[in-house]
Amino acid sequence: MAWVVKSRKRPAFPVVFSTCAVLLCALLAGCGLGLEPTVQLVTNRPEMAAYVDRFNAVQSDVKVEISYQETPAQAVLDGAAGDVVIGEWLASPAVMDRMDGLGDIVKPGKIDPSWFYSRLLAMGSRDNRPVLVPLSFSLPAIVYVRGPTDLPTMFMPLDTLRSMSRPFNKTDKNGALSSVGFSPTWSADFLTSTALLFGTHLRPGRNGMPTWDENGLRKTVDFVTSWVADISGGAADGSFAARYVLNQPWAWHKLLANPPRALFGFASFTDFFGLPEEERRDLDFRWLSQDGLIPVLDDVLFAGIQRSSRDKSGARAFLQWFCSLSVQQTLITVNQSRRIGVFGITNGFSALKGINEKDLPMKYPLLLGHIPQENLLSFPETLPDSWLRVRDVIDPWIVATARGQETETLEKKLEEWQNAQKK
Helix, strand or coil: CCCCCCCCCCCCCCHHHHHHHHHHHHHHHHCCCCCCCEEEEEECCCCHHHHHHHHHHHCCCCEEEEEECCCHHHHHHCCCCCCEEEEECCCCHHHHCCECCCCCCCCCCCCCHHHECHHHHHHCEECCEECCEEEEECCEEEEEECCCCCCCCCEEEHHHHHHHHHHHCEECCCCCEEEECCCHHHCHHHHHHHHHHCCCCCEECHHHCEECCHHHHHHHHHHHHHHHHHCCCCCHHHHHHHHHHCCCHHHHHHHHCCCCCECCEEEEHHHHHCCCHHHHCCEEEEEEEECCEEECCCCCEEEEEECCCCCHHHHHHHHHHHCCHHHHHHHHHHHHHCCCCCCECCCEEECEHHHHHHHHHHHCHHHCCCCCCHHHEECCCCCCCCHHHHHHHHHHHHHHHHCCCCCCCHHHHHHHHHHHHHC
């Protein structure tokens, strides 16, 4: 199915023709011959085209069309038309305020809450009432070349990653770092994951700004500061990152190639899986962890129905279909048979526990022995408003503080950012 982008321009049809068309549609509907309802799905996920094709093919009561929006969450805030919205960063108060409740379908007998990871459902709920339904998520993978680095479990604890990184460091004839085991400053997702593991609990606060656990934030900053000073070269950490990492962040895996510049790489599992087979063949991974917990990345994919939807019944029918166990089992096969090139469900682990624990390892052998149980996962909380932009303040602040280049508090930095937004 092709992308269908709705135009906001006024139709060029004559008024008389438009009026007649409306009357004709009403007449047909009254005779039971009405046109099938059309549900507009707002998303930025290209794989949804194949799933929508499947839905339209297996039933004739509702037709779904796709409207592409680069950032669905922002599109909702900007008032974009649409019925169903699927995208990342939807689980914030400002976005959820514009969504219709899903309590009438997220219940036993329809979309059964027991199918889901409970904390994912909570992330998309307001006052314990479901507003969004989670579809998929990703996990942080520490990637390395198979060999002596192999660990006997699926976990890569932070302390183990740190201790294994230091011996790999090397300098060139000019004294500059030529290889580094790993540095936490290379990835914003690594910093956010570390903050979650240390209990920072970033969440919505007053006036649309985030709040957090100060003790957790301090632990995060101290851990990164100590790592930079003792493990990844101190002041040279920034120079190495600028030379080999930040100028080509999409090529993180090439740091592991011959000659290796790094012992470990960091990636979401979906990015790792998305590598060409020939580049992934000699690589393995372990889940980043702390105290036996694996952090879920904050770009959880959610679906919701806009309060302004003109066909909430059809929108609910689509979500019920998509969130059923049997349909998701079929969609995994659709991914492979149509060579869509995405992992799992909507390019991630399904929000349905049974799909991950039973179906994914059968389709993806590299996941055998690597599927964590629910009690081993640490989930984000409901996100602060404007989370992507807020994170672009928080993560650089952590890095600058760790390198001794920042003197202002995080509260001050966020206050300056918020004031700049008002200008």
